[in-house]
Amino acid sequence: MEPLTIALVNVPLRLPTDTRKWITVPPQGYGGIQWVVANLMNGLLELGHEVFLLGAPGSPVTHPRLTVVPAGEPEDIREWLRTARVDVVNDHSCGAVDPTEFRPGVALISSHHMTTRPRNTAGCVYSSKAQRAHCGGGPDAPVIPIPVDPANYRTATRKEDFLLFMGRISPHKGALEAAAFAHACGRTLLMAGPAWEPDYLDRIRRDHGDAVELVGEVGGPRRNELLATAAAVLALSQPATGPWGGIWCEPGATVVSEAAASGTPVVGTRNGCLAEIVPPVGGLVPYGSAFDGHEARGVLERLPAPGEVREEAIRLWGHVEIARRYEEVFRAALAGASWG
Ligand code: UDP
DSSP states (O other): OOOOEEEEEOOOOEETTEEEEEOOSSOSSSOHHHHHHHHHHHHHHHTTOEEEEESOTTOOOOSTTEEEOOOOSHHHHHHHHHHOOOSEEEEOSSSOOOGGGSOTTOEEEEEOOSSSOOSOOTTEEBSSHHHHHHTTOOTTSOBOOOOBOGGGSOOOSSOOSOEEEESOOSGGGTHHHHHHHHHHHTOOEEEESOOOOHHHHHHHHHHHGGGEEEEESOOHHHHHHHHHHOSEEEEOOOSSBOTTSSBOOOOOOHHHHHHHHTTOOEEEOSTTTHHHHSGGGEEEOOSSSOOOHHHHHHHHHTSOOHHHHHHHHHHHHBHHHHHHHHHHHHHHHHTTOOOO
């Protein structure tokens, strides 16, 4: 079959520390959607497709069939797409594109990353069954989990004792509960990520300060080292109010496949996608922060071994396999299939 020409639209965001620059693909620090785009892009390129990346000016050009389009502002992205000679637009921008402006015959596949109803429901792909149900997607809408390219992560020959939280230090992401879990186990929790809610951070420090070591936002080799050497990653998302209103339903949880690809098992709650993706690479715990030390240590003892976890991650979420599933959806849409 002929390779496809694909416009991959990243969520266009400026770097908070230097607003002249854009968050790239892969991102400099925090950035789940950017990692989804980076890993999927590698899979699509490996399958022989041509990719135009939008919404991430300044991203590294890592492949001869990859073009980084210098369009960051939504207006510039839409302008480029109006005349683009591509087969497919795969939108990860949460609705910055308008399919009525494309050339005839171009298919739009929107990969949904939020917990609200997608702007373009037609051709929408969800990252979990939980997200699809929560966002009102039809039962025929494809569910394709978040991809992981193992080459973007490393493994460790020796694990360390610490537990890791890597994400937004926010109530819906369960940072406080992660600290409580570590506290109950008598382990240290390294907490990496942006903290945009100072009162929440103060509460974590007050209640579980002895168990927590804040490492700030991390990227590059330090991030990969933490992911690889941690004894376990904690993804204890809670049914709290989320950033877009409504109760949080974890949509895809990039950090789960990243941890697993690094040979690190995950302890998660049942929130949203976590009930679907954590069991093959870790264990589930209840909501809240009332952990019994003996039980919490038991959860850690029963976690699968690093090699097993990494194998599962590649089998379930390997970037080439996930890109293949996307390709199927792209070709179905080009042949006229539609779903709501
Ligand atoms: N992340 C990072 N550095 C940090 C904190 C987080 O690189 O200091 C990354 C993390 O590895 C993941 C992403 O940011 O790729 C967070 O995405 P996730 O889907 O886990 O959470 P959400 O998008 O809901 O914040």
